[in-house]
Amino acid sequence: MASAAYIVLAAGMGTRMKSSLPKVLHKIAGRSLLAHVLTSVEQVDPAEVVVVVGPDMDAVAEEALNCIETAKIAVQTERLGTADAARVALPQIEGFEGPVLVLFGDTPLITPDTLAAMRDRVSAGADLAVLGFEAADPKGYGRLLRDGEGNLTAIREEKDASDEERKVTLCNSGVMSFAASALTSLIGRIDNKNSQNEFYLTDAVELASADGLKVGVATCPEDEVMGINDRVQLAEAEAITQTRLRHAAMLGGATLVAPESTFLSADTRLGSDVVVEPHVVFGPGAVVEDGAHILSFSHIEGSIVRENALIGPYARLRPGADIGQGSKVGNFVEVKKAVVEAGAKVNHLTYIGDARVGEKANVGAGTITCNYDGTSKHHTDIGAGAFIGSNSALIAPVSIGDGAYVGSGSVISKDVKPGSLAVSRAKQVEKENWASGKLKK
Numbered sequence: 001m002a003s004a005a006y007i008v009l010a011a012g013m014g015t016r017m018k019s020s021l022p023k024v025l026h027k028i029a030g031r032s033l034l035a036h037v038l039t040s041v042e043q044v045d046p047a048e049v050v051v052v053v054g055p056d057m058d059a060v061a062e063e064a065l066n067c068i069e070t071a072k073i074a075v076q077t078e079r080l081g082t083a084d085a086a087r088v089a090l091p092q093i094e095g096f097e098g099p100v101l102v103l104f105g106d107t108p109l110i111t112p113d114t115l116a117a118m119r120d121r122v123s124a125g126a127d128l129a130v131l132g133f134e135a136a137d138p139k140g141y142g143r144l145l146r147d148g149e150g151n152l153t154a155i156r157e158e159k160d161a162s163d164e165e166r167k168v169t170l171c172n173s174g175v176m177s178f179a180a181s182a183l184t185s186l187i188g189r190i191d192n193k194n195s196q197n198e199f200y201l202t203d204a205v206e207l208a209s210a211d212g213l214k215v216g217v218a219t220c221p222e223d224e225v226m227g228i229n230d231r232v233q234l235a236e237a238e239a240i241t242q243t244r245l246r247h248a249a250m251l252g253g254a255t256l257v258a259p260e261s262t263f264l265s266a267d268t269r270l271g272s273d274v275v276v277e278p279h280v281v282f283g284p285g286a287v288v289e290d291g292a293h294i295l296s297f298s299h300i301e302g303s304i305v306r307e308n309a310l311i312g313p314y315a316r317l318r319p320g321a322d323i324g325q326g327s328k329v330g331n332f333v334e335v336k337k338a339v340v341e342a343g344a345k346v347n348h349l350t351y352i353g354d355a356r357v358g359e360k361a362n363v364g365a366g367t368i369t370c371n372y373d374g375t376s377k378h379h380t381d382i383g384a385g386a387f388i389g390s391n392s393a394l395i396a397p398v399s400i401g402d403g404a405y406v407g408s409g410s411v412i413s414k415d416v417k418p419g420s421l422a423v424s425r426a427k428q429v430e431k432e433n434w435a436s437g438k439l440k441k
Contacts, residue, residue, distance in 0.1 A: 003047040004119040005096050005180070007089040010034055010064070010105030011054035011076045016230040022060050023228065024105040028238040029245060030265035030284040033228055034060065036108030036241075038067040039266070043112040044119065048096055050089040051105070052076050060105075081198030082174070083190040090184065099123055100183050102201060103175045106228045108237060110175070114220040118177040127182040127213035128204060130155065131175035133222045141171035142202065144217055152215040155202045170217070173225035176201060182213060241266070254288075277313070285319065303335075306342070324359070338369075341384070353377075354396065358384035364408065366391040383418060 014023025024034040031039070034051075041049060049071040051064040061073045072092040076085045086102050093100065099122035101115060114131065121129035130152055132144045138158075143165055145154045155172050156165050178186075186204040194200065208215050228234050245264040246256055253272035256262045261278045268282040271290035280294050283301025288294065292305045295312030302319025305311055310328045320337030323329055327340050330347035338355040346352055348365035354377050355369045361382050369380040370393055378396035382388065386400045389408030400406060401418030410424040 003045050004099040004101055004115075004122075004177070005048035005093045006041045006046050006050070006115075007086055007093075007100065007102045008034070008037055008041070008049065008051045008064075008105050009082060009085045009102065010060055011052050011057070011079055011085055012106070013054070014106070014229065017234075018231075022054075022057055024060060025063060026228070026234055028108060028234065028266075029241045031267070032063055033108040033237075034063055034105040035067050036266065037103065037105055037110065038064065038071070040110055040112045040115060041103075042068055044115045047098060048072070048093045050074055050092040052085045052089050054079060081192065081196070082201040083187055083199035083203065086183070086201055087187050087199075090187070093180070097180050099177055100180050101175070101177045104227065107173075107175070107225055108228065109224050109226055109240060110220070111224060114218070114224055117218045117220075118175065121216045121218050122177045122179050125214060126177075126216040127179050128152075128186075128208045129177040129216040129218055130202075130205060131173045131177075131225065132170045132217050132219050133173055133225055134169050134219070135171045135222055138166075138169050138171050143168040144170045144172055146170075146217060150217065152205060152217050153209050155205050170219070172202065173220070174202070174227075175225060176204070177218075178204075182208065271307075280312075286317075289325075352380075355380040355382065357382045358386060358402065360384060361386045361388070363388045364390035364392065368393050370395045 010024045012023055017023050025032045049068050051071055052074045053060045055075060055077055064071045074089040074092055076088045099119045101118055118129055118131055130144060135141055140158060142155045142157045143161055144152055145156055147153050186207050189207055190199050190203045192199045205215055223240050226237060228237055242263060246259040246262060249270045250256055254270035254274040256276050258278035262276050263281045265282050265284045267284060269287045271288060273291045274288050276294045277296040279297045281299045285302035286300045287304045289305060289307045291308040293310050298312035298315040300317040303317040303321035305323045306325040308326045309323045314331045315329050316334045318336035321335040322339045324340055324342040326343050328345045328347060329335060332349045333346050334351050336353040338352045340346060340357045341359040343360040344357045346357060346363040350363055350367045351369060353369050354371040357363060361384060367388050371377050380394050380396045381399040383400055383402035385403045388406045391409045392406050393411045395413040398412055399415045401416055403419045404416045405421045406412055407423035410422060412422055412424060416422040
């Protein structure tokens with residue numbers, strides 16, 4: 001089928017969100033609503049993508065370009081309705097002759113398959129197609145009225161519908177697909193003679209029907225076209241998205257011991273035979289390779305966990321953590337912008353930041369890489385097979401050579417040669433009978 005152009009309407013601030021952030025920049029599964037929509041668009045081979053933003057919405061434009069570098073931005077200076085927003089976008093696709101889809105930046109659950117179906121209805125000969133859904137409760141929605149051949153004849157708002165028309169459960173999502181020539185012809189004839197004094201793109205259906213154009217309907221599940229208008233709906237969309245992501249992860253070969261307690265980001269990648277125990281959160285940018293085991297209450301973001309590594313419980317992997325094959329990062333360990341090489345162990349109560357932990361090294365409980373001097377970050381290098389005793393502080397920049405030992409409780413501020421033992425402690429002093437004398441006072 002021919003490729004399509006996509007106009008994504010994203011100019012609304014979303015006053016019901018009660019937020020200074022534009023509505024489409026709110027996130028579900030670690031990704032903005034707009035980015036979810038554009039990710040689906042990108043998967044159907046778009047010829048052109050135009051995102052319509054409002055004035056002073058540079059952050060929305062920037063988000064669009066971060067998602068699709070070739071996207072074009074159109075500014076709707078006055079918010080005069082959906083037809084006006086589409087009209088503003090048309091100069092950006094001048095000369096394009098294929099299907100043109102108009103959709104919304106606040107419907108993050110729409111899938112590539114649904115977009116392809118809308119595109120294909122026009123490619124197959126329809127002049128205009130409307131995306132509908134069977135509503136569990138159609139109250140409040142516009143109804144899609146069809147003739148005996150399945151052609152759409154009207155979109156009837158509930159307040160204008162007859163008793164018989166209100167029984168129709170096929171409802172309007174607002175997403176539409178046009179032949180480019182039909183869109184250009186119809187949009188200039190849409191007026192704003194309505195209670196809101198706005199130009200509604202849905203009025204194109206009645207105009208097209210009167211012109212004898214072929215108007216079709218495509219359908220999708222109701223949740224796909226769920227719009228996000230407030231925080232309650234944002235949470236509902238998050239729940240649906242998490243269910244989709246969990247199912248995909250399990251069908252891909254990962255075991256989620258308690259799926260309902262595992263939270264994934266849209267870009268989380270879990271390999272085959274990965275086991276994720278309850279109450280694990282994956283932030284954006286997490287990759288877990290085959291056979292790794294993530295224990296409960298761990299948080300992983302912007303990190304890669306290599307094959308057969310063991311993480312947690314209560315571990316935190318921050319951006320830049322690279323946990324090597326067969327290595328272990330244990331309870332209450334935080335790793336940031338650091339490589340833990342194959343077979344290394346960082347098991348307890350430790351902070352590893354801006355560092356390398358060499359192959360098969362062992363880092364004892366309570367160890368801290370002191371990477372920040374108040375101005376700059378510095379690197380700590382722990383060599384292969386090194387042993388860092390418990391409660392040690394490694395003051396970066398510092399290097400611990402291969403096979404070196406650091407005695408427990410040491411503060412290390414100078415490089416340690418390979419194979420050496422480094423100890424830096426205050427001398428232990430014991431005063432006999434001190435405690436008993438103190439208590440008698």
